[in-house]
Structure formats: structure tokens, C-alpha cells
Amino acid sequence: MPEKTKVVEIVPYDQEWKKEFEKIRNMINSYIGDLILKIEHVGSTSVEGLMAKPIIDIDVVIDSYDLLPNIIERLEKEGYEHEGNLGIQGREAFKRTYDDEFMDYHLYVCPKDGKGYLEHIAFRDYLRKNKKAKKEYGDLKYRLAKIYRNDVDSYCNKKTEFIENILNKTIYKDAKN
Template identity: 65%
Template sequence: MSIRTKVIVIEPYNEKWKLEFEKIRDMLDSYIGDLVLSIEHVGSTSVEGLSAKPIIDIDVVMDSYDNFPEIKKRLEEAGYHHEGNLGIEDREAFSYVKNRFMPYHLYVCPKDGKGYLEHIALRNHLRTNRDAREDYTALKTKLAKEYRYDADTYCERKTKFIQKILNKTLYSNKS
């Protein structure tokens, strides 16, 4: 069962998000730590001072797809369900049935995958740029009010802002 946001609620940054990520990371590490390069906290909850939906985004980073069959097997044994890439190339989504943590999205990505590289570029820029953090908080708060029951439009309307950051960071040297 995938977490599907029915009502968009943006909350001020909460230190609890970092602690919850650490608990989830430690649990995932016990299942697949020997098969992956890292387990990264990405998305808005990973940026101190940024308001966010209280759902943690996690990228499990693998060296290559060669390790994916064993990662998938172990995650399924632990109660996760593989959902495919959900339309994003180089990203494998997993949902869970039982959960003792706050809600989270789990993705397994190759280290050179577009989705992972974009998550890291956006996260790192927002962590180091207060103006961008404040602008993004304002945008998300406004969109959450306008599209409270329409998650697709909420996400779509953030795209231009995110793409602008990616063009300044990850894609700045590309022609």
C-alpha cells in the first residue's frame, strides 16, 4: 500500500524528522546495508528550516542494478512491496504494510541515476541557501492552501521552482 497524500498539509520544520529518518535508516541498514552505498534523507524533511509535508523521503543508493535483485528480495522479506519505478527512470519505489515510524517514501536508486542526483542537488542547495529555503516554503504553503485536495497539481506547480534550482546546480554545466 503506497502512501498517497489525500490532503496536503505543510508543517514548519520539525527536528523529529531527522530523528525518525535515523531510526528508519538504521532499520534499513540492518536489512540491506551490506548491499548499498548509502541511505540518504532527501526531500523537504531533510532540510533544516524548510516547511514540509510530514513524510520522509529516503533514497537507498546502490552501486548498480546488479545488486537490485538481492536488495528487492531482502526488502520483500522484511515486509516491503516493490511498486516499480512509478514513472521515474532509475528509481525503484517500495511501500510497506506494517510501519512503526512516521510515514515515508522509500526509493532504491543507482548512484548515477537521474532521480537520485536531482534529489541530492536540490537538498544540498536548499540546505545552504536561506533565500531559496524561504521562497520554497512560501511557495509550498501557498500551493497547499490552493490545492489542499489535489496532490498532483500541488506537485506539478512546484516543478518550475525545482527545475530552476536544478538548472543552477546539477545542470549548470550542460549545454
């Protein structure tokens, strides 16, 4: 069941994360598959070999926000609560209202051209292709988790510069010129 992290715990990569994502993806697809374009595994658990908080991040990609009311309605019938964008434009968060058999996960619905989705994919794909950056990010996360074990907001904020540097090398590289 997705919930706000109280303690920052970074663990070694686990092959089971792929299988867990597939199970969750299949479940979500059975609820709203006819309304969406795809379901993407994003975040650190989607990068093989990267240490991560053991929480699956999932982006459900839609063509446009016109579909959101139907998605909200269907997901609510299946036990999800729509939480809005939680301060991040271009993504809508949902949380499960009861425990299910899956590991913890965060579920987001994003338009295909939304900033949140495009950044997730650019960052994930860069780390998948760049071993040095993946190691640097893993080391940073591990250090920050030790320092900010009980302060998830500071943990996240301290990763921002690293993430922005990667995004500036990928989807925002042309904006610098």
C-alpha cells in the first residue's frame, strides 16, 4: 500500500522489483487499460543495480487530461484515492485506500507530454545507460539516507542538484544553448 515514507531506507537492488512492477502493472491495466497509452516503471527501482528505497514508482501515461475524470472514477471504484498533483504539475497521484498484496508503490497518472513524466523517463534512461552516473547517484542516496534517515523531505531536496544536472544533459540540453 502506498504511503508517505517515514524512515528513509536505501537497500541494494532487488530483481524482484521487476516482477512486482509487472504484477501491479497488470492489475492497473485491468482497471483502466482501455483509457491509457502505457504504464511505465520509473524511479530508482526501475534501474537495474541501483540502490533504492523499496517502493515502486509507476507512471500511467495518458493521451490527455480529458481522460482523467474517467480514470479517477474507475480507480476510486477499485480502492484508490485521487490525491491531486501534490505540488508537481503534469502528474496526478493516487493512493490505495487499503492494504493489497503488493509491495509499496506510488501511482501517478501523467499526460504523455507532461513535465513529470518526461523527466522521469529521461532520468531513468540516462541512469540505465550510464554506469558512472548510476554509481554516483546510488552513493549519494546512500549517504543522504544515513544523514536524513528521519527527514524524507531533506533527503529528497538534497538529491535535486544531481537530478537537475542529469536533466540538463538530457531533455533540457537544448534549452541551455
